[in-house]
Amino acid sequence: MTHEGAYSAVVERLFMETPCAGALVGPECVIGEAVDRLTGTHVRVHLQVHQGHVAQARYQVRGCPYTIAALAFLVPAWVGSPVASLQVSADQLHRILDAPADRRGRFLLIEDALRAAVGACTGIT
């Protein structure tokens, strides 16, 4: 049995509301992307960076409820933080979302997408 069918209330709320879902286009906007062919998971992180800080953050995602909830949990909190400080803690996501162990790979995918976005910030101040 997978964990499917036994999602926590936190996951449920985040999955239903998906705060900050969407895309950013325009000056100072970067995209970070990561894909896992096996599960079909696709994560795209959008950051608008101003003076080294996150002015706006968005995400697009095709993935399981935990992946969606993880982004809905993380991304809104990034706004206002120094880009250099952004990080994804898979352990924290497991804890907060009460996620099964087999979702670790998806959380690392989010980390990859974030890293790609942060990397794309080079040159933006």
Place this chain on the structure above:
Amino acid sequence: MTHEGAYSAVVERLFMETPCAGALVGPECVIGEAVDRLTGTHVRVHLQVHQGHVAQARYQVRGCPYTIAALAFLVPAWVGSPVASLQVSADQLHRILDAPADRRGRFLLIEDALRAAVGACTGIT
């Protein structure tokens, strides 16, 4: 499955009423007996013979319901008949009692007991 548990109404009546059950003692009385150790069946036929005819007939029996019913069917009908004419038809018993094939041996046992009784009549007139 044996036939047990599916006895006909004829068997039921004969088994309950057992007409002419019992023993005969006294002059002109003979006994014929047959035993089958395997099933524990024991048949004893009593005849009182007068001038070559059956004056009275009785039976004692330890046996299955068909064996009891067979005796209760046959023996009363012997009264008045010439001893020499008495006989047991296993086929007839199967038909009348709707008895399963595996009871044939018991009906032949009744025939044995009758034959023994008829044999014991020698000398009685």
Place this chain on the structure above:
Amino acid sequence: MIYLDHAATSSLDPVVREAMEAALRQAAGNPNSLHAAGRAARVRIEAARAQVATVLQTEPESIVFTSGATESDNLAILGAARAARTRGLHVVTAKTEHRAVLDVVSALAREGFSTTLLKPDAEGLISAAVVEQAVRPDTVLLSMMLVNNETGVVQDIEAIAAVCHRRGVLLHVDAAQAVGRVPFTAASLGADLISLSSHKIHGPMGVGALYIRQNPRPALVPLLFGGGQEHALRPGTLPVHQIVGMGMAYARAHELADHEIPRLAGLTQRLWRRLQALPAIHLNGSIRYRAPHILNVSFVGVDGEALRYALPDLALSSGSACSAGDPESSYVLRALGRDDALAQASLRFSVGRTTTETEIDEAALAVVAAVTRLRALAPP
């Protein structure tokens, strides 16, 4: 909650439930006992056996009760193959069979049988010609389902049976999903062994049957020993209320078939039309050769788990309930050529006697909304 998972287990027909409740209230009696209570129980068992036989238009003697279609599949396949060991060691089945067939065939492989798993075409169909090619001189058994439990695809068993008989191969048909949905008889299928379920056709869970052709009767090695019930093929006290329930479920299926079959087909067609409001969806399995109660659809560009999660008011699954716990995508859809992600992003809708048009319309609306939302959330 809209229940669209009748292929996993169907709702209990109220008439069946009443028959079972009446049986549960009867005085106790072991159908093997010779006293009046036992004989009364036996009468009920034999009446139910006749009800099941009637649906297949066969003799009651050809029906053996089991604990379900899984056990029937096991008894048929293990029983027939083990009995035929000395004639040959080759068994044929299809990649799209239920686990209760595939896992049994794997068990035979561990016992030294060689096995061939036929691949269906993109519509899920397996032709008689494909079967003909797979049969070898040492083939003893072919197992092929009538209605696929994930896609609803109906195989042309008659044509396959002709091949089997010509080549001297026993034919086992898993008809668990077929009863009450696809008209057939034992003779029309031409099978030697047919597995039957009760709970897939509005009867109780935990009971099933195996049809065994009588003339000629295939030899079967039993799986269970003791007691001698069911011609010593399936020992254990016969569960009266369960068998009464299955008998009644079969009688009901028979009685309602003319009305229910077109009605179910209408419901799945209606659902398919409504879902076509969405772009980029695919019907899985043949559109032509299909059972009326199952519709399996793949939704391009969404995650299957998220889709199911976004439909909390619909009870349905992506595939077989037996492997619902399994995180990998449906092996049935992959055998039809769907890639992993698309197989995973699929829903099996299965309707039953309680399903209404209103439910279908509500379900379609919910699915369209959920797919639209998830697609909007995803990167383009």
Place this chain on the structure above:
Amino acid sequence: MIYLDHAATSSLDPVVREAMEAALRQAAGNPNSLHAAGRAARVRIEAARAQVATVLQTEPESIVFTSGATESDNLAILGAARAARTRGLHVVTAKTEHRAVLDVVSALAREGFSTTLLKPDAEGLISAAVVEQAVRPDTVLLSMMLVNNETGVVQDIEAIAAVCHRRGVLLHVDAAQAVGRVPFTAASLGADLISLSSHKIHGPMGVGALYIRQNPRPALVPLLFGGGQEHALRPGTLPVHQIVGMGMAYARAHELADHEIPRLAGLTQRLWRRLQALPAIHLNGSIRYRAPHILNVSFVGVDGEALRYALPDLALSSGSACSAGDPESSYVLRALGRDDALAQASLRFSVGRTTTETEIDEAALAVVAAVTRLRALAPP
């Protein structure tokens, strides 16, 4: 009709029936499905598993549901012996076991195992010393019932388990007749495998369970394949209402044991006293080590079939219902040294939760009258 055949199948407890009827009225849901209806069914299954485990004072993980004690016996014996083939090919059991054990052991013999059938003493008992002597270095499994279904004799399983563990032999115990009649726990028996029935203790027919010790857990080769349910040991859709019924039957047996065990013992003692109005009768099996619900009596000088026929208002049998169809006399009684005719002229009285003192008195009167009449009919 006075029902004195609770050992063949016991009357369904009304509380159990109500629990089953409630389960039958619940919305459909396959316990393997992940949607809400499936999860609700799963919750009911696990609650029942806990109820069964509680009676044995063990963990729920050690309980696997089956279709009955016959299947449990088969799974335990075939499963454990086949898994242990490489360690040894010798299996021990007793001549007085149920057919669901003896016929399975015969099946093992056909698979190349050598088998020893222990003969009980005249009281039906098998001592630990007899077991000790029978165990060989290649013995892998011993199967011994706790309560005999024909005589009610209770074996000293604890002492036998000690021998088995010392000698590294797996112990299977058929406890089908023991639950609710003889206090025991998994630990007190010390068995590795315990077969459990539902319908013998006022639960539904067609469901049972196998207790499998967890630490160490004996290896078992499954009998059925597919679906992966019950740790892949017993596939097939779990029948919710059946398992709910068994769980409730076990909870009831547990709750009522303190009251019912002495009451049942009182009833069989009362019957034995009343029957003693007859000369030349024999109690079969130990008078001391016996379950409270079974009394088996031989009547010298009468034909057994005629005796049963002369008691149309008593539902009882001469021995096991499973071989009631069998014309030969009880092999269990013959193993205790009764000759054929006496074994045949025996009645097994088995009482249950519905049996009253009045019924016992009426039954005793009827038996005394029938035996007296048949003896009067017989030659001296």
